[in-house]
Amino acid sequence: MFGFRNILLSISLLSSFLVLSQQKLTNKELKAKIADNSKLYKINIDKAYRELNGLLKQSAILKDSISEMKILDRKCRYFYSKNMMDSLIITSEKLQKKSNVYQDIYFEAMSNIYLAEIYSINKFPDKAISYLNSAYEILKKGNPESERIFYAKANVLSSFANIYLDKNQPRKAAKKIYEQIESGKQLKNNLERDNFQYLNYANLANIYSQYNSDSAYHYAKKSILIKPKDVVDDKSMIDNYSVIGKVYKEKKNYKSSIKNFHKALYISTKNGTNLNANQIYHSLKEIYDILNVKDSADFYKNKIEQYELKALKSKYNSLQEVINKDKKEQKEEQNPLWHWMIPAFALIGVAFFIAKRKNKKVDIETEIETKPEINLSETYHDLIELLEKRDPAFMFAFEKVFPDFSVNLLTKNAELQQSEIEFCALLKLKLTTKEIAKISFIETRTVQNKKYRIRKKLDIPQNVDIYHWIDQV
Structure with a gap:
C-alpha cells in the first residue's frame, strides 16, 4: 500500500553547508546554531527537528531570509523522511511563498520538487510532472556553475525517478538515476563526488530490486564500498542493507536476510528515518511466516498495521490539502484535475476509517511539536x-x-x-x-x-x- 520511495532529500542536504558558506548571516550565534543543527540532522533527524521552530523564530526576528528558507527546507526534508505528507504540503507551500518573495531560485525549485512528490504519492503523476518541469525551468535561470543549482537539478532527476516508480515503470526510473551518475562526473572534489555517487548507487540498487536482483545486489555493494568513511550511516545505507536483505530472501538464505534487515532497522531507529520501514516489516513478517515463528510474525504484523494506519491518516490529510490547493488553482486556469481527485479522496477516506476502526488499540504518535x-x-x-x-x-x-x-x-x-x-x-x-x-x-x-x-x-x-x-x- 505504501511503497518504496527513492532518496531525494539526502542529496539536498549535501548543499546545506554551501548555503551557509555563501551567505553572511547577521547573527553569528544563529549561524552557529544552524550549522550545529545541520550536523545533528545527519545523526538524528528527530533531535534536529525539535530545534527548528526555535531557529525559525530567531531567523524571522533577525529578518534573515536565507535562514528562514533554509530551516523551512529542512522541515520539508524531515516530513518527507517521516512520510508525513500532510505536514509536508503545508511547509512546502510556506517555502514556495518565501522563496518567491525573496527571489531565491534554489529554494523555489526545491519547493516545487516537494510538491511534485506529494502529488505523485497521491497518484496524480501528470500534476507532479508539471511541478518538476516548473522546477527545472526555474533552475535554468541560475548559474550553471553553481553547486547549489547542480544539487537542485539532481533532486529534479531523483523526483522524476520517484514518479516513474509510482507509475510502476522502474526501468525509466533507473535511466534518470544513470543521468545523475553521469552528471556527477563534473564534481571536481573526490570526496564530494564519492558521496554523491554513494547516494546514486543506493538509489539504483533500490530500483533494480524491483526487477533484477543481481544488479540490485551489485549496486548496493558498490554504494557501501564507495561511501566515505566520515559519512554517518543514513537513509542510503538503510536502503543498501534492505536491498541485500531482499536479495538473500529471494535466494531463501533467511538467516542472512534477517541479519541485513535488522541492520537497516537499527540505522533507521538510530537516525530517525522511517520512510520505507514498512517494506522491511513486510519482508520480515513473510520470512517469519515461512519459518513458522509465530510470535515474531505477529510482532511485525502489528508493526505493519501501526505504520500503515499512521501513513494512511497522513495521506488522507495531505490529499485533502492537495484538493484545496488544486481548487484554488482552478480559479486562475481551467483544469479538470479535481474531478478525478474527489472520488480518490472519498476512497482514501473510507479506507482510513475502516483501518482506524480495525486498529482501535493502536496508539498513533502525535507530531513531535506537540509530544x-x-x-x-x-x-x-x-x-x-x-x-x-x-x-x-x-x-x-x-x-x-x-x-x-x-x-x-x-x-x-x-x-x-x-x-x-x-x-x-x-x-x-x-x-x-x-x-x-x-x-x-x-x-x-x-x-x-x-x-x-x-x-x-x-x-x-x-x-x-x-x-x-x-x-x-
Missing part, C-alpha cells in the same frame, strides 16, 4: 498494568518509552525471537523472578531457565548482573 514529556513513574505503572491485563498493546507502549531497545538487542544477536525480546523487556522494567512468574503465569524455575538462555544468546558474562546489563541496552 508531551514522559512521566517515568506513571509510564512504569501503565506498563505494569498492561502486563497484568496481558494486553497485547504492552510492547507497543514499551517501545514508545524505549524505542531503541528491540533493535539494539537484535544487533547483538539477530536470531533473538520476539518472545525473548519481550522477556528482556520485563528485565528492563526490573521485575524480579517471582514478579515475572506471577505476571506470566509460569513457574519461577522456568523464569530462571529463560534468564540462563538469554545470558547465553547475548553472551552476558556470569559475573555480570543481568539486570544491569539489560539496563545498558
